[in-house]
Amino acid sequence: MSAVRALAAATPATAGTALKVTQGRVVRSELTKLSSLRSTIYTLLTAVVLMIGLGAVFSAVSASQYHGFSAADKASFNPVTTSLDGVIFAVVAFGVLGVLVTSGEYGTGMIRSSLTAVPRRLPVLWGKLAVFAGVIFPVSLIASLVSFFLGQALLNGHHLGVSLTAPGALRSVVGAALYITVAGMLGVALGALLRNTAAGIATFTGVFFVVPPLASLLPSAVSDHLAPYLPSHAGEALWGGAASIHNALAPWSGFVVLCGYAAVLIAVAAWRLRRSDA
Numbered sequence: 001m002s003a004v005r006a007l008a009a010a011t012p013a014t015a016g017t018a019l020k021v022t023q024g025r026v027v028r029s030e031l032t033k034l035s036s037l038r039s040t041i042y043t044l045l046t047a048v049v050l051m052i053g054l055g056a057v058f059s060a061v062s063a064s065q066y067h068g069f070s071a072a073d074k075a076s077f078n079p080v081t082t083s084l085d086g087v088i089f090a091v092v093a094f095g096v097l098g099v100l101v102t103s104g105e106y107g108t109g110m111i112r113s114s115l116t117a118v119p120r121r122l123p124v125l126w127g128k129l130a131v132f133a134g135v136i137f138p139v140s141l142i143a144s145l146v147s148f149f150l151g152q153a154l155l156n157g158h159h160l161g162v163s164l165t166a167p168g169a170l171r172s173v174v175g176a177a178l179y180i181t182v183a184g185m186l187g188v189a190l191g192a193l194l195r196n197t198a199a200g201i202a203t204f205t206g207v208f209f210v211v212p213p214l215a216s217l218l219p220s221a222v223s224d225h226l227a228p229y230l231p232s233h234a235g236e237a238l239w240g241g242a243a244s245i246h247n248a249l250a251p252w253s254g255f256v257v258l259c260g261y262a263a264v265l266i267a268v269a270a271w272r273l274r275r276s277d278a
Contacts, residue, residue, distance in 0.1 A: 021118055026127040029117075034131055039100055047093035047180075048143045052150065054086035059151035063158040079162050080172045081240035083151020084144065087176045088241060091232075092205055094136060094180050098187025099200035101128050106195040121273050129188055129266065136184050141177035148173050168240070171251065175238035178255060183208070183235055186262050192269035208232045220246075234258045 034040055062082050069077065102125075105111040118124050148169070152161035164170055186207075190200040208231065215227050224246045227233055236242040237254030249257065 021120075021123070023123050023126065026118055026123045027130050030124070030127040030131040031134075034101065034135065037100075037104070039104070040097065043093055043097040043100070044139060047090045047097070048139065050093055051086040051090035051140070051143045052147050054089055055083050055147035055151050056086075056154060058085040059083050059154040063155050063160060066158055066160060076243070077160075078240055078243065079152060079155050079160050080148065080166065080169045081243060082155070083148050084172060084176050084239055085241070086147055087144070087180065087239065088236070090140075090143070091180050091183050092208060094140065094184040095187035095204040095208065096201050097136075098132060098184040098189075099191040099197060099204060101132055101188050102191030103195060103197040103200045104191075106191075107197055122270055125192055125266075125270055125273055128192075129185055132188050133181050133185060137177055137181045140180040141174065144173045144176040147176075172239040175240075175251060175255070179235040179238050179258065182255075182258050182262050183231070186231065186265055189262065189265040189269040193265065193272055228254075229257060231258055231261045234261075 059079075059082050062077070066074070066077070105114060114124050115121055148164065152163070155161035162169060164173065187200065187204050190203055191197070194200045194203065212227065212230055212232050215223050215230060217223075218226065227245050228237075228242070228247050228249050233242045233245050234249055234254040234257035237245075237249045238251045238258075240251075242248040242254065248254070
């Protein structure tokens with residue numbers, strides 16, 4: 001479906017009434033485009049399966065091996081974080097979807113139709129970001145809740161589980177969804193900035209999977225101060241995934257840092273969208 005047709009479908013107009021482009025209509029157009037892509041469903045399913053499935057695996061393995069943990073490992077064991085550890089891998093699938101939201105249109109050339117329908121350009125980017133966040137947050141929140149309850153059920157078999165009212169549990173569950181959403185928005189911005197699916201996915205995967213291990217190879221005097229501020233570690237602080245990082249940021253401080261990365265990247269993507277041809 002072309003952007004012009006999507007915008008028209010999202011705009012109920014009466015005879016003799018001029019079609020006016022508004023942000024609300026652009027958002028509805030972007031929602032129509034996103035929901036019409038098979039890749040959206042497949043990628044979302046992959047991300048949810050990774051998040052719930054791996055969280056269950058980590059919980060089951062931890063429960064079965066807990067009796068062999070050292071005293072230090074038992075003292076640092078966090079049942080909430082264990083059930084949410086699938087987020088570490090699922091975030092890549094959500095990020096890939098974010099990249100595809102924008103880079104896919106550049107790959108097919110449909111971006112020209114989008115910018116013809118919305119000549120001011122920036123409303124297209126704002127619409128993509130709003131639709132992505134509006135879809136991803138509730139999906140990831142449900143997946144996070146399922147991961148938590150399934151993980152705690154597996155841990156309860158060894159009397160290790162906790163309830164959602166435990167200290168930090170609710171913040172971690174909601175925080176996992178917030179982390180995934182903002183990380184995915186980084187993917188949307190990368191797709192708009194690089195305009196190439198392979199380059200966007202490679203960059204996103206590198207930032208979240210390759211750079212953190214490489215940073216740990218640096219001298220401790222450097223890595224201990226650098227690692228907490230990497231996008232992945234900063235965001236993971238919100239749900240407990242960065243507990244093993246030395247000098248890890250406080251949960252909401254880490255989330256602010258992640259949002260800062262997203263804001264800067266979105267601003268650069270918006271600048272390029274305004275300044276260069278599609």
